[in-house]
Each structure stands twice: as C-alpha cells, then as structure tokens.
Amino acid sequence: MPSSTPRDSIPAINHGASPLVIGIIGTDTGVGKTQVTKCLAKGLRARARRVWLHKPLACGGWADGLAEDGRALHALCADGQPLATVCPLQFPEPASPHLAAAAASTQVSLAQLLANIDACRPRAADQHDVLVEGIGGLLVPVTSSRETVADLFAAAQLPVLIVTRPHLGTLNHTALTVNVARARGLRVVGLVLNFHEMVADSLAVRSASTELPLVTGVPLLAVLSYRPHTADIIEADRLAAAVLSATVTS
Numbered sequence: 001m002p003s004s005t006p007r008d009s010i011p012a013i014n015h016g017a018s019p020l021v022i023g024i025i026g027t028d029t030g031v032g033k034t035q036v037t038k039c040l041a042k043g044l045r046a047r048a049r050r051v052w053l054h055k056p057l058a059c060g061g062w063a064d065g066l067a068e069d070g071r072a073l074h075a076l077c078a079d080g081q082p083l084a085t086v087c088p089l090q091f092p093e094p095a096s097p098h099l100a101a102a103a104a105s106t107q108v109s110l111a112q113l114l115a116n117i118d119a120c121r122p123r124a125a126d127q128h129d130v131l132v133e134g135i136g137g138l139l140v141p142v143t144s145s146r147e148t149v150a151d152l153f154a155a156a157q158l159p160v161l162i163v164t165r166p167h168l169g170t171l172n173h174t175a176l177t178v179n180v181a182r183a184r185g186l187r188v189v190g191l192v193l194n195f196h197e198m199v200a201d202s203l204a205v206r207s208a209s210t211e212l213p214l215v216t217g218v219p220l221l222a223v224l225s226y227r228p229h230t231a232d233i234i235e236a237d238r239l240a241a242a243v244l245s246a247t248v249t250s
Helices: 033-046 068-074 097-103 110-118 149-155 170-183 203-216 233-247
Strands: 021-026 051-054 057-059 089-091 129-133 160-164 188-194 220-224
Touching (some): 021 149, 021 170, 033 051, 033 068, 033 233, 057 068, 057 097, 089 097, 110 149, 170 203, 188 203, 203 220, 220 233
Parallel strands (some): 160 188, 188 220
C-alpha cells in the first residue's frame, strides 16, 4: 500500500494561488467520478499544485480489505496527505452506503462525515487543493438517518463539479441533478462529459456536449474521451485549467 509523501519534501502550492476545495458528484453510479477525480488531480499536480483526495465512503469491489474506489484513490495519495484520510469508511457490500454500513454492523453519522472532510481541508501553514469525490448520485443515502450526498455536500459548503455521461437519457439525468444541487444551495461550477465506456455513435451522443449546457444552464468545462487506464495529460491539463478558472482566483 502506498505511503504519503514526507512533508519536508513537498513544494509550496504554485505561485501562492488560493486552494481549490471542490466536490465531484455524478448523475448516477458508474459515470466515472473516480476517473474524473484522478484526471483532475493529474492536471493540478502537473501545474505544481499539491492535491489531497477524499472520498467519504466507498462500497463494493472488495479486495485486500478495501473497496474498489478506495484502492484507486489510495494509489494516488501524495503531497503529505495521511493515507487514512483518503477514504476513511469502506464497506464490502456494493450497495447504498447506509445499507452497506448496516451490513457491516456500523452506523455512520453526518457529523462523522463532516469531521473527516474537515480533516482534509487546507490550513494556513499547509496549503493544498482538496478533491472530495461523492458517492453515487446526489440523493443517495449516506448515513444511518438517511441523510444524502446532497445533505453532506451542502453542510460542508462545497462547490460541485457534476460528472455526466453521453448516453441517451443524459439530458434528463443531468438536469435533475443540477436542479437538486441548486435546490440544496450548492454552487454548481460546471459539467464534465465523461466517456467512461465505449459508446456507439448516435444523435444523442453527438449532441450531448452542445445540448447539456443549453438544457441545464451550466457550462461544460471538459469532455473526457474513453481512456480505461490512464488519463491523457492534455485532457487533464485542460480540465484543471477550466476548473481553476471557474473557481479559484490566483
């Protein structure tokens, strides 16, 4: 298991820029939130920015005592981040977090999740970006009281980047997600259209990048092509530039 980078070997954040602290949410399970999180981290680090990653809960894909998304983010832990803060709560069952936690005889509270996010936030003497990856869609229950991802991100006051897919149905799914986010008082920074799997050409697929901003009123910050293993550095840089431009004043 990878270890975190020693703090005394870490350069300061680039040019004194303000830290980026953002939530990465999806229109559904399986749209590639982890892929986008990895891509954004790669682009930010290429710009000499320190990046911490956090996923409040991960469920399913269990191996070696870790969930699939937990393993993926652990592998990217660097820049002085304690490994234990990357994904503190992981459960074997591939189910909604409140059910997966109950199956593991555990209860999860909103206060606990907020404290874990807070532990990753930059401090005056320790400046770094923070990417907080969501779980499923915005209305997935994450606590024993059935508080949702939307409740958590609203309480944490995180602006959000919405990951969506190009398939038929994306206009409805994305518009619903944007509406819920706005109703909960979340600032929606932009959309990322992620080709998380091979998809057949169609009018719906070809028009998604044009129609999504028109239907939702939210800017499309990036289109990520299908890359099953490693994020393209050019796409990663463009994504980082777009997100920073939308959120951070240097």
